[in-house]
Amino acid sequence: MENEYLVKKWLNDELSAAEEKSFNALKNASLYKEIIEEAQYYKGDDYAKVADFNVLEDQLFSTKKNKVIPLNWIKIVSSIAAVLVIGFAVFSLLNKNNINSFATDLAHHEVITLPDNSIVKLNQYSQLDYNASDWEDNRLLNLNGEAYFDVEKGNRFEVKTNHGIVSVLGTEFNVYSRDNIFKVACYEGLVQITYNNDIVKVPAGTEFTLQSGTANNTEIVIAEPYWIKKMSVFDNASINDVIKELEKHYRVSISLDSDVNSKFTGAFEHNNLENALKSITQPLNLTFRITPNKVLIKNANKN
Structure with a gap:
């Protein structure tokens, strides 16, 4: 008591x-x-x-x-x-802080459904994060790599990258942000890009590119990114850049003769190494040989 x-x-x-x-x-x-x-x-x-x-x-x-x-x-x-x-x-x-995080490895794509039913297709070697518990008040996604967005009509959100912020409202667009390259392609509707102290409007059928501080706008005629179709496409690209892309997709080491210094316009697929090599070498009059450890590429006229 x-x-x-x-x-x-x-x-x-x-x-x-x-x-x-x-x-x-x-x-x-x-x-x-x-x-x-x-x-x-x-x-x-x-x-x-x-x-x-x-x-x-x-x-x-x-x-x-x-x-x-x-x-x-x-x-x-x-x-x-x-x-x-x-x-x-x-x-x-x-x-x-209920953070949803998604990451992809080589040749791995992931389809993500956001809380508002918008769809994100995440390309390989990419990461996407967003706060699910705060989504209704703050629809912000953080992207490192590349992703294609199909946004529900009337739903606004922002995609934040190391190079800038993409603001959208009911549209379809692709964002690429790696190293010193930042690209935003709009396939439907309109997107707004904020980078440094500038604001750019990107309408459907155009692509905005920011590379090493230089900005450009170009027209596009495709309905969706080529990577979704498992292809890499190039327009007057150096052969060295094409080879780097090929090495990344197939995890192979490629040896290129020093006298090969060409520009390549075309594409290669992601599911067959031999076909991909033919797509690159034949238009440039090059030959290739696949060995257990690497791929050798040289001029066709060279012994």
Whole structure:
């Protein structure tokens, strides 16, 4: 009974100096203090109404059939109340930054459905992140690599890259952001690009390119990116750049004769190495030989 008396006065902040000393000597004094301290870290009424400790104390010490609730029940109920309050706080904290992250490796594409049913197709060697718990208020995606977006009509969001931000509203577009190259192709609707201190509008049928600080706008006639069709396409590209792309897709080492210095316009597919090599070498009058360790490419007229 003496313990219950001290707990009641402590809950009501009515302990005298001598009584406080006796209360601190109680076996469970530290538990009671911890419950109060933890409860103050979280505002429970954001999610559920939890009675304050004065009300709890009245309920715990109310009589039923002239019997006083035992102190061990007080401990149990108080502990449950503390667990509920702390649980709400932990739940809120864990869901505050519910980041969805997607990453792809070589020859791996991934199709992602966003919370608003917009579709993202992620190209190989790419990463996409967004905060799912904050999506309705802040529709922001972080992209490193390349992705094709098919946005639901009337839904606006932004794609953030290392080079700039793409703002869209119900459209289809492709974003490429690697190294020093930033490209945005719009296939339907309109996109807005913010980079450095400039803002550019990119309508359907055009592509914006930013490379080494130089910006250009060009027309496009295709309905979707070639990589979705598992092809790499080049327009007057150096043979060295084409070979690097080929090595990346097929994970092979390619040796190119030093006297080969050509420009290539064309394409190669991603699912057959021999066919890809034929697509590149034949228009340039080159030959190739596949060995166990590497691919050798040289001029056809060279012995």
